[in-house]
Each structure stands twice: as structure tokens, then as C-alpha cells.
Amino acid sequence: MSTRAQSEIQRIVERLGSAIAEHRLPPGTRLVEAKLVEVLGANRNHVRAALQKLASEYKVVSIIPNRGACVAQPTVKEARDVFSARIVIERAIVDQAIENLNAKNRHRLLKQLEKENDAIQRGERQEMIRESGNFHRVLAQIAGNDVLDELLAGLITRTSLIIALYQETPNVQCSIEEHQALVDAVLAQDRARATQLMDAHMGNIQRYLLLDERPKEVDLQAALQEGEALG
Numbered sequence: 001m002s003t004r005a006q007s008e009i010q011r012i013v014e015r016l017g018s019a020i021a022e023h024r025l026p027p028g029t030r031l032v033e034a035k036l037v038e039v040l041g042a043n044r045n046h047v048r049a050a051l052q053k054l055a056s057e058y059k060v061v062s063i064i065p066n067r068g069a070c071v072a073q074p075t076v077k078e079a080r081d082v083f084s085a086r087i088v089i090e091r092a093i094v095d096q097a098i099e100n101l102n103a104k105n106r107h108r109l110l111k112q113l114e115k116e117n118d119a120i121q122r123g124e125r126q127e128m129i130r131e132s133g134n135f136h137r138v139l140a141q142i143a144g145n146d147v148l149d150e151l152l153a154g155l156i157t158r159t160s161l162i163i164a165l166y167q168e169t170p171n172v173q174c175s176i177e178e179h180q181a182l183v184d185a186v187l188a189q190d191r192a193r194a195t196q197l198m199d200a201h202m203g204n205i206q207r208y209l210l211l212d213e214r215p216k217e218v219d220l221q222a223a224l225q226e227g228e229a230l231g
Contacts, residue, residue, distance in 0.1 A: 012050035021160040022126045031069040079162040096143035105142045112138045166209040
């Protein structure tokens with residue numbers, strides 16, 4: 001495959017991935033190839049390859065034989081597994097980010113907090129989601145480990161998809177106060193504190209998700225009577 005084709009496929013992957021991460025394409029949305037070709041001004045083969053990549057590598061697209069592609073709808077187990085993996089990755093990133101601290105990286109962290117706070121103040125929902133994810137990406141880039149950064153990028157998209165599917169409330173912002181506390185700990189080069197805060201941060205995100213696997217008991221008599229009354 002040529003470098004040009006690879007670049008085009010990656011462009012499509014990034015466009016779709018961003019739309020999924022920012023909740024512009026919610027779980028279950030059908031991804032019709034012909035429409036994607038038209039909207040993205042892309043080659044059908046490139047669109048198909050991008051969808052395959054999003055399905056196999058990023059796990060944010062489901063491809064069903066004879067039915068086509070759609071935005072994935074993660075299971076409860078998958079959601080829990082993603083958060084478990086993210087905690088491990090984020091801990092490593094925090095440790096390496098502290099190791100790589102310099103004046104430029106300190107400025108990047110503080111600047112990112114400003115961007116996130118600005119999005120919150122303006123009430124821009126999609127921008128809030130984007131900048132919240134960017135905060136974690138900036139930490140990963142400061143850490144300087146390309147593999148960790150790549151792994152985290154995929155997990156952030158999957159996390160956003162999980163939040164879109166399971167969040168209890170429509171409030172999507174990742175706490176700016178928690179990010180501020182994390183930055184303070186990183187800038188102070190307090191590894192133990194920063195790791196503790198990251199763990200708590202991930203835990204707080206999960207706390208607002210409806211990931212209770214226990215089936216709810218339903219009173220059939222009450223349910224059917226209510227249906228009859230409405231009829």
C-alpha cells in the first residue's frame with residue numbers, strides 16, 4: 001500500500017475517531033460507506049479500510065456481515081476492562097511526565113488547563129469533551145513515550161464512547177478541579193500524590209456511569225396494568 005493511501009486512510013480514521021470521541025457520532029450510529037465517501041470526499045476502498053482499522057485496532061466501530069458498519073456499543077465488561085487498562089497506562093504516563101518536566105512542558109500543562117476552563121466557561125459541550133481528552137494526551141506527550149501515547153489515544157476514544165452510552169447525567173465535563181490538582185502534583189514532582197489523584201480521577205468518572213450488571217427486578221403485574229391503563 002502506498003504512503004499516500006496510508007495517509008488518506010489515517011485521515012479518515014482520525015475524522016471518524018474525533019467525531020466518536022466528541023459524541024457527534026453516538027453509539028449505534030450506522031456508518032454507511034456511500035455516505036462517508038460523499039461527506040469525506042474519499043475513495044470507497046479507503047473508507048472501507050478505515051472502518052476496518054477502527055473496528056480491529058480501536059474497537060470503536062462494529063462491522064456486522066451483510067449489515068455494514070456502525071459505531072460500537074461497548075458491553076459493561078468491556079467498559080470496566082477499558083477503565084482498568086487506562087488506569088495502568090495513566091499511572092505510567094504520570095510517572096514519566098514528572099521525569100520529563102521542564103519549563104516548556106510546565107507551560108504546556110498550564111496552557112491546556114486554560115483551554116479546558118475556557119471551553120467550560122463558554123459551555124461548549126463538544127469542545128469540553130475534546131479539551132478534557134487533550135489534557136490526558138498532553139500528559140502522555142510530555143511523558144515522551146510514543147507507544148503509551150498511542151495506546152492512550154485509543155483508550156480515550158473508547159472511554160468517550162462508553163461515557164456516551166452509560167453516563168447517568170448529560171454533564172460530560174471531566175472535572176477541571178481534578179485536572180488542576182493533578183497538574184499541581186505533577187509540577188511539584190510528587191509521584192505518589194499524582195498517582196493517587198489519577199486513580200481517584202478515573203474512579204470518579206466511572207462512578208457516574210451506569211455499569212451495574214445486576215438485572216433489575218420488574219413487577220410484571222404493575223408493568224402490564226400500567227400498559228393497559230395507558231391503552
